[in-house]
Amino acid sequence: MPRWEHGSEERLTQAALDLFAEQGFEDTSVLQIADRARVTPRTFFRYFSDKREVLFAHADELRGELLRRVVEAPDVGDPLAVVVEALSGFDWGSRDREVQRRRQALIVANTELLERELVKNAAMAEDFAGALQRRGVGARSARLAARVGSQIFLVAYEEWLAADHGSADLAAVTDEVMASFRAVAPQARSVPGAGS
Amino acid sequence: MPRWEHGSEERLTQAALDLFAEQGFEDTSVLQIADRARVTPRTFFRYFSDKREVLFAHADELRGELLRRVVEAPDVGDPLAVVVEALSGFDWGSRDREVQRRRQALIVANTELLERELVKNAAMAEDFAGALQRRGVGARSARLAARVGSQIFLVAYEEWLAADHGSADLAAVTDEVMASFRAVAPQARSVPGAGS
DNA sequence: CGACACGATGTCACGACATGACATCGGGGC
DNA sequence: GCCCCGATGTCATGTCGTGACATCGTGTCG
Numbered sequence: 001m002p003r004w005e006h007g008s009e010e011r012l013t014q015a016a017l018d019l020f021a022e023q024g025f026e027d028t029s030v031l032q033i034a035d036r037a038r039v040t041p042r043t044f045f046r047y048f049s050d051k052r053e054v055l056f057a058h059a060d061e062l063r064g065e066l067l068r069r070v071v072e073a074p075d076v077g078d079p080l081a082v083v084v085e086a087l088s089g090f091d092w093g094s095r096d097r098e099v100q101r102r103r104q105a106l107i108v109a110n111t112e113l114l115e116r117e118l119v120k121n122a123a124m125a126e127d128f129a130g131a132l133q134r135r136g137v138g139a140r141s142a143r144l145a146a147r148v149g150s151q152i153f154l155v156a157y158e159e160w161l162a163a164d165h166g167s168a169d170l171a172a173v174t175d176e177v178m179a180s181f182r183a184v185a186p187q188a189r190s191v192p193g194a195g196s
Numbered sequence: 197m198p199r200w201e202h203g204s205e206e207r208l209t210q211a212a213l214d215l216f217a218e219q220g221f222e223d224t225s226v227l228q229i230a231d232r233a234r235v236t237p238r239t240f241f242r243y244f245s246d247k248r249e250v251l252f253a254h255a256d257e258l259r260g261e262l263l264r265r266v267v268e269a270p271d272v273g274d275p276l277a278v279v280v281e282a283l284s285g286f287d288w289g290s291r292d293r294e295v296q297r298r299r300q301a302l303i304v305a306n307t308e309l310l311e312r313e314l315v316k317n318a319a320m321a322e323d324f325a326g327a328l329q330r331r332g333v334g335a336r337s338a339r340l341a342a343r344v345g346s347q348i349f350l351v352a353y354e355e356w357l358a359a360d361h362g363s364a365d366l367a368a369v370t371d372e373v374m375a376s377f378r379a380v381a382p383q384a385r386s387v388p389g390a391g392s
Numbered sequence: 393c394g395a396c397a398c399g400a401t402g403t404c405a406c407g408a409c410a411t412g413a414c415a416t417c418g419g420g421g422c
Numbered sequence: 423g424c425c426c427c428g429a430t431g432t433c434a435t436g437t438c439g440t441g442a443c444a445t446c447g448t449g450t451c452g
């Protein structure tokens with residue numbers, strides 16, 4: 001028989017999420033998590049670089065997945081649309097929405113977690129910008145499309161998560177948000193007669 | 197004569213900035229800062245809630261100032277323009293540009309600092325959204341304008357900081373970035389014939 | 393079959409960050 | 423001239439995160 005139980009990482013993840021739900025993130029110590037998972041705190045830090053990372057463990061795969069969607073977009077003539085579509089077209093529904101809601105609630109309730117979230121989002125936007133650039137979009141346009149597109153999507157994502165159970169799907173919400181955005185940025189003004 | 201030297205906060209700030217410049221943020225401990233400022237570490241934490249805050253001490257006043265510019269904008273018919281103008285029209289030049297450059301360099305070089313920066317930026321965008329909403333802009337449009345406008349400005353601000361000494365002023369760079377943004381978001385497509 | 397390298401975990405020690413509780417004492421107000 | 427207040431110090435403590443090294447099942451290779 002093994003010297004220790006297998007599945008330390010899973011036990012740690014589960015223990016952490018349970019404790020966060022029970023007593024909040026701040027009031028949960030790594031020692032508590034480790035105890036509940038029947039390992040030492042040192043082991044916790046072998047799997048997670050810090051306490052926050054438990055909640056972002058899968059973010060890196062997700063990031064790669066989403067980046068691929070930009071890299072493989074059929075056409076980058078409308079970079080903003082590419083970014084928004086890469087994000088909104090992803091199958092978020094396949095993840096349990098209630099889980100996402102709880103996770104988001106934890107994050108916005110805690111500055112430390114929000115910090116981590118914002119950095120990950122910013123890093124992803126940077127990835128997007130790089131990908132767009134490699135596909136021929138100018139540096140400045142690529143950064144604008146990546147950052148603005150991410151914000152537009154995030155507004156939609158937050159509305160979608162907040163919405164009552166069973167309402168419209170994310171793609172639909174995103175379309176609505178994009179429409180609102182067009183109304184908010186009446187850019188035609190600066191090029192009065194220009195069609196195309 | 198006073199029991200202790202006056203000006204602890206100033207000495208702490210100066211000591212911290214010097215040490216950060218000399219050895220970087222991570223490799224500077226609060227103990228070192230306090231020693232150099234001739235106070236105890238406990239005193240450091242009475243003035244700064246944590247080690248990072250030294251670099252963000254004035255951010256709150258700035259935030260209020262910028263928010264006021266949104267609140268007092270003459271017209272909110274084009275909320276995106278209001279946000280961008282509130283940010284870009286502020287007199288950043290009155291602050292030493294070289295100081296801003298060094299500060300920015302410290303921040304992007306260190307994840308902890310970047311986290312703090314992003315949270316402050318996000319909070320400011322939230323403020324903007326609230327202000328726009330109180331002035332009659334719809335909730336969703338307000339959030340979009342605030343967040344997207346902030347990103348657009350940040351792209352411009354970063355370009356401006358990075359630019360060679362003596363080049364165009366921030367407002368001009370912002371105009372250029374706005375122009376690029378219009379090119380990146382060819383929104384006319386969805387409302388083919390619609391004039392305002 | 394037995395030696396041995398590997399990998400997951402434990403143990404220990406430590407430094408840094410952050411905060412609460414209480415002590416100290418100079419200076420300014422009454 | 424007394425007394426309170428505010429700025430600072432002192433001490434103790436809890437938590438986070440990391441380096442160094444020990445332990446010992448397991449699977450592999452000869």
